[in-house]
Amino acid sequence: MKIAMRTYKILIALMLVSSLMISSCKKLDRLPETTLSDANFWNTETDLQNAANRLYEQLVGFSIDNRGDDNVNQSGLNQVSNGNRGVPGTSDDWSNPYKNIFTANNILEKGVKAQVTDAVKNRYFAEARFFRAYNYAALVEKYGDVPLILKTLATDAPELTAPRTERAKVIQAIYDDLDYAATWLPTRATLPALQYGRVTKSAAWALKARVALQEGTRQKFFGESGSAAHLQVAIDAATLVMGQGHTLFANYQGMFTHDGEGPTNTENIFVKLYGNTAALGLTHNTSRDLENGRIAPTRNLIRMFLYRDGLPAFNTDNTPSATKSPLFVNEKDEASYNTILDNRDPRITTLVFRAGEQSYQRPWVPGTSLGSRSAYAGKKGFNAADWTLNNGANVHKPLIRYAEVLLILAEAKFELNNAISDADLNATINVIRTRAGMTVKLTNAFVTANNLSMREEIRRERTVELSLEGFRYTDLLRWKIAETVLPKTLLGAKFNATEWVGTNASSLLLNSDGVLVVEDATKRTFTASKDYLYPVPLQEISLSGGNVKQNPNWN
Template sequence: MKKSFKYIIIALGMAMGLPACEVERLPETSISDQTFWRSEGDLKAAANYLYTFLPGWSTDDVWSDDAIGLASNSISDGSRLAPATDGNYNNNYNLIRAANNIVEKAPRASGNASQTVIDRYSAEARFFRAWGYFALVQRYGEVPLILKTLDESSAELTAPASPREAIFDQIYQDLDFAAQKLPTHTTLGTADFGRISNTTALAFKARVALFEGTRAKFHAYGDPTKHLKAAADAAKAVIDSKQHNLYTGQYFDLFQMPGEGRQNPENILVKQFGVSLTERVITHSYYRGSLENGNMNPTKSLADSYLMKDGLPITKSPLYKAPVASVDVFRDRDTRMSDTFMKRGDPMMTTKPIFDIAPLVFNKTGFMFRKTANIDDWNTQASTIDRPIIRYAEVLVTYAESLFELNGTISDADLDLTVNRLRQRGGVAKLTNAFVTANDLTMRDEIRRERRVELAQEGFRYWDLIRWKTAEVELPKPVLGNFFFKTEFGTVAAVRLTADNYILVQDASFRKFDAKKDYLWPLPINEIALNPSLKQNPGW
């Protein structure tokens, strides 16, 4: 897959559907739309462009209660206004246009490529079209549903937004087609690792359907049962395929080079960067540029969500003791906490090889994220660690949540199939119905907790709060950090503490969420000006 990216530049214009120049006068190095779409190589090259839209590592978790940056952001403090333009809107429509172009023009290769080949790359394009539409409807709600390439005179340019349900129906159609026509993960093998497989389409369908099913349920609209059943069925199909499994190494290594590639069965979809500085597609500086310098710091809220090893939260477990030193925070806890948070003794960076305590001038919560931390990457600022976008672990927690929300219950057998496999990885006692009853817990909260800790730092938390309709409760709370260990943090100017000695990073008065408008994002003003049929979302 990495080698095939050399064709991206050639394919870019073809995939975007740009008009061709005078064909007979093109230089030998140019390709026109009329002479493209002739072979399997052309289709693959065009499809390669779609992969450039896959998201890299980000700091989106600062929108949620899991993390905060060096400064407030307009989403969590409630200060944002409807923007003139928004890359989240335009970039996704660029992806959709490129995908539509491939779906329309792939059949031109029928003289030199089999129907199986044409279907395969059409299926990749339909997967990415579904990806683009989900990203749009997740943010903005109803948007125009465009399933063909347009020109300047197309009536669709001034079409109103399509109903939300119609958009999801189209997403499901595209993903079902992809699941039927794409190769299995095993068939792709090492040579084509990174391309979309049939289980990628199913796993993404499970994500999409869980989002809409729970959102419809808790926001009281539509048909939650339809979507929750689709989520459960798609997740179970991935499980039953036997194409994937959990990584058998350390959880921390999932986000390092040992967790990369075909040999890790947990990888369903990744954003590929490369395998070394000399063999790379692109690079990133996520560790040094976002984590170590404080642009995304974990909160006490996230830290507190990690269970003690007896399976109980810190508020109920007899194992929990108030910390005296910073390492005490991790004692007898889910080991995924130690793999996600920096602790004393962990490798850190070139100028400070061993971590002791987070510098509050950067890591304002007194915590620092550890996933992707790598000294060599800190030094070069050119990491090639891939970003896992869909992991098998997500499929497992999706199946558990969709079953529970669909039926109001979940069996111990299904807990063993899903949540308890992840708890075992963290060294945490099993979750059972009897355990929940005996300890006055709620099954919904424990399933949600498992999702939160397993997928921490991976960009899910904000959208989970949105779909559960709990953002209005969780986001306006004050942001707290670590216990203030004076002998370790030292004398720090202007540090604020709560009465029980936790770092107070941001008062509740600076955290706002308006339930009347903030569950949808504002449409860009320029798009409404270009298309008067579009209506701004309520409250914006």
């Protein structure tokens, strides 16, 4: 599969980068209507496809996310994670989505003149509306209320100084865009192999399910009304995806290597393409980032993995669980670096390298000298072939995969009714566990017999399955537990002088159990009255004439 997938010429090279990448009007970074001549463009299906290609090129793929408690960076403390950030003057978190939204709006307006059938035209309009929804979802997730702009703007347009639109209206606009997209996009089965990477009905429904779960659970745990409606939307959308013939890739680790690329892997629902398949020559550096400790898993994350008997030792908020697996070894009694990795959910073997296991350049020797501040060597997403080329990695990035859809369905069903049937667990959580090699299944009887919490176990499954994929921080926010989780100490590996060759204990901060302290709780905080939303960049407030207001308590 590796060779075949690399030869796909899927997204046609961009022909209009210069005409679509026009200068900013410096009003909320929403780009103005261009005066460039479009007389010779926007006429054919090829024109529409080339214009839509810009959306794929702008799409964020691999990125380093150290905002949660699950991983740390060699460069030091993450100021979002530890609560020490301030209000920025400008921020790509705000401006880049609006640039992408402009691209989508531009296609929707100018593509009307194309001399093609309505079906062809609407297919590319559907792509534009999918990406518009995708970017508004990113904005709402961080900022809450944001200005809703559904058209291109002239330099004197009054909307350039418009106030923020209430969150509910933006969410409805996202749903509307995704409903349109699902109507006109091709199905997974009918998408030509040479168009692999373009969005389908499955992608639209899966994104709708993701957004709806986000809104439904956020409203539920923040005590707002309306959560049930969003949770039902999540259930309905996820169920539609399940009818599209998707299956889990046989090899969990292979999902994140070249083995998992291409249309035959139907777990991939929405993917950022790299290398030749993107027809853009896009590359990344993820394998080197792992080697250099920029994505170093923490003990806080490892604690959340079940033992092979299906029982935990810690909860997903890093408190000790009421029931502990008899396989659990107290941290003060861990005999070696690998002890915490023994007898666990098999997915732990894909998360980090064990001491002595062949890793990046050699067998892994515990330590922090290579940059891993936790002394754990990140493995998930490491590709030996990609590692050989600095900034030249080209394995694709799954952005939405079928496993996430199953997890969305399980969580939404439970949160809607505060209960879930064994049949639903078997169709979702236990399918994922089977692929992972976990022989113990999650059932209501197992939860009751072992004094577990069904909510906790559903959250655990999500955290473990989607570990290091950029979900942890936002999950903590929507569950409203960030204020208790993020201020806690971040921990790393157990120090053992025999195994940590070349490391002097005096150079490390160790707790009373001999465990590496990556960041002490005294340096971490989370202010619930403000940190559940990002601060709006000062420039956006200024350029709106003060109509865009700052989020609470960030003044």
